[in-house]
Amino acid sequence: MGALSIGIGGAAGDGLARCGDILARTGTRLGLHAYAYNSYQSVIRGGHIWLTLRMGEDKVRSHGDHLNLLIALNQDTLERHAPQVEAGGWIVYAADRLTCPERLPGKDVNLLGMPVKELLKPLGKVPPVMQNSVLVGAAAHLLGLDPAVLEGVTGDIYAGKPVEVIAHNVDATRAGHAHARQHTAALNTGWAFSRTARPFLTGNQAMALGALAAGCKFYAAYPMTPVSNILHYLAAHGPDFGMVVKQCEDEIAVIHTAIGAGYAGVRAMCATSGGGFALMSEAVGFAGMIEAPVVIVEGQRAGPSTGVPTKTEQGDLNQVFGASQGDYPRAILAPVDTADAFGSVAEAFNLAERFQMPVIVMSDLALAEHYETVEHTDLDWDMPIDRGERVDDVAEADGYLRYRLTPSGVSPRALPGTPRAAHIAASDEHDEAGILLSDVFASPPMRRKMHEKRMRKLEAVAAQLPPPERYGASRPEVLLIGWGSTGGVIREAVDLLSERGVVAGQMQVKYLLPFPTGAMLEAIDTARRTVVVENNLTGQFARYLRAETGHRAHGLVLRYDGEPFTPGYIAERAQAVLTGRSQPLALSEGEARECAYHYIRSRLGDMAWPATLRRVGEHVYGEPAWEARLEGRDDGHDMGLLVIGADTGAVLALHHPIPRTQEAAHGHA
């Protein structure tokens, strides 16, 4: 069997992340590959959290389209996700707390209702979250994971907690595992378990490690989802590597502190999301102007404005291209997966120092926060380091020209403190010595030559960058073109299309600026049809591709609901493009159900649920609609109807008034 998907759902505060962590680390320690994506909301407690963990013997590149094993920590999860479990799959839940309505699971789906209270009785009085360990133990049995390794991981994950907490959790997992084994056989996964563990980490962690390996000595940040974890990680570990980690008062301060540190001669990095990057904008061009190296991570999240702070998007491309006034040299990199996130940061430092310019590394929430196994060799401590041309001493005073007009455009750098090389680095236009051209010493030709010198650096950058990665058929019927973090999921979509008999290929763009125009045109020439795949509403990259190559993609696969792509989502829509159908915009059944849940949770609290959903003729706007019948959670009594317009999404409520019971709490934004 290939990879299996495990879904864990509950409310925030249910301890769900830990369940996922324990299962994933048990699997990865046993030699499996894993990929985990947490689709959480911006709430500290309450709300619906859904974690998908996909594991298998081969590299797993996305969280997939399937659900084989459901661990439900609350009733909501059972209701929402039980229908998605595939034939042969399992649903694991606490049978003494939750009930799984019989009509929900599909055919050949097995229920494993655990008598949690009874199993926990021998432990004495323990907190309710202990149910998690029981369910994890049961799931581990179904997946055939070695219980000894499971117990070891459980101990590690709870390390630092009081001994009795660790012991209770280990005992609870053991009890869950034993009970499941008594009642059912394990799934036939066919996994051989090599027992060689790979690192399992997020894109944020990969970037932080990349910075450490690259010798970064200065990191500045202002907290912002989805990149705050880079700050947390480096604050904890950076000082052990001689790294100064500074939380500043705002993003304007962040980037200037980083530029100041880069100017003074250390490798300096900062990270933010779209909103913070907007504040940094003026300074990006400043770094280009004074030719100071700096690495900026832009972790995109769903915009515009505060947007959906905890959801993913690739919507900041226009902003990053448009950052700062005037023309100035810079490179923009978008790592294509977790392993590449490590390497890209390291590469960004080499580019920044060699070419004395800002380098922006574009990530997004999906890449920043999902966990994935990578190979040890992907996280190479001994990567090459290129600090660029430097001047360490100058024989005579006035012999040094900081902004010497050279054929390559690179002028050797003297750091402050270098003897006899004192000069000024100015945001105003300047001559070779750094003297301002903007006031009394105006000189249009010198301005022109200095402007050209800076931009000339990009020619050498373009020449040294490798072409975008190709995957799949060399003469594809459809070439999927993606950029940045979608490298893995598009690759899986290509495989899926091939399975369905479509000759497909992939071109994944990592270097956005300078743009590999030649390589793109060559790739486009090999394909009958091109489809640009990106996580935004307007196809920002497709427009850029057209501007740079003159090629207009034959179709777009877009997603902008805040969720990352899955292979099936891409494959289905790419096929639609091939057959001339357009991307369907009407609400799907699953989406209509989520709309119903949103309405219920925000207006009616916990008392109702959308028991049935059916497609009906007309909404008030004269459009097709979904009709959700509401039932009371307690006794299933009729609570009215919701009619949801399939095109507009407008909700018409015909329910009996029920007092609002739940207070929503905010966080993360």
Place this chain on the structure above:
Amino acid sequence: MATLELPIETYDGPVDPDWCPACGDFGVLKALKQAAGSLGIRPDDMLVVSGIGCSSNLPGFIHAYGVHGLHGRAVPLATGAHLANTDLTVVITGGDGDGYGIGLGHMLHAMRRNLNLTYVVMNNQVYGLTTGQASPTTGLEVVTKSTPRGNPELPLNPLAMALAAGCGYVARGFSGDVAQMAGLIAGGMRHRGFALVDVFSPCVTYNHLNTYPYFRERVYKLEEAGHDPADLAAAMRAAGESERLPTGLFYQVERPSYADREPALADGPPVKRPIKGNGDAFRSLIAAMC
């Protein structure tokens, strides 16, 4: 001024200032050179950082390392350079618009962080470079290009603000008294932590109210009035004076600087340390992810 360790010409810049003749900023430039000379700071070890404004052009007129940054952003820029290389003497120069207007937030945080930076504000109570609009220190009801019917806002009191923000070195100079100002700047450079030297630096072109004669009539020296710079309450009272205008050192207190508390600086300035950190520490981070 006391004897100079290095002659003042040591710091003569590549070009002469292009300020209007008699602009107060000339006095500040001279005082800064004298201060550096009195402490014997080599130009190669000094970094002068500024924002944008007439006053912010100063780094171009002095022989030292300099960064002429963006409007209002000199403080974070200087912060990064300082933390990367704590061996440099870092001085910030700029105007009241730059420091107390657009850049005010940064300045307050630098004060409470006690970063080892000396900030000399050429306070001319007007925006000079942009040809004479109101600044945060322009007086109430004063007519400027942007306040033709009189300024409706109360001026900011930078010294009282600095004292309240926990600044450990608060002083005021006057461009008409270079010797005193040089001493105040030198004191700020020697001070372990953030030092603010606010300077009455008349804009002879756009401010016809706060002129040299205006200040000469009003200034008096705190050191001659028996002021105790360790007395915070007395410093606050002096900062509040508006009829007569005290100059000199208002307040000084020694505290550990930010750099003193930063663990990553324990082994010296980051710029002087090997580029590669600790490989074993890296491998144990990876092991923790398995």
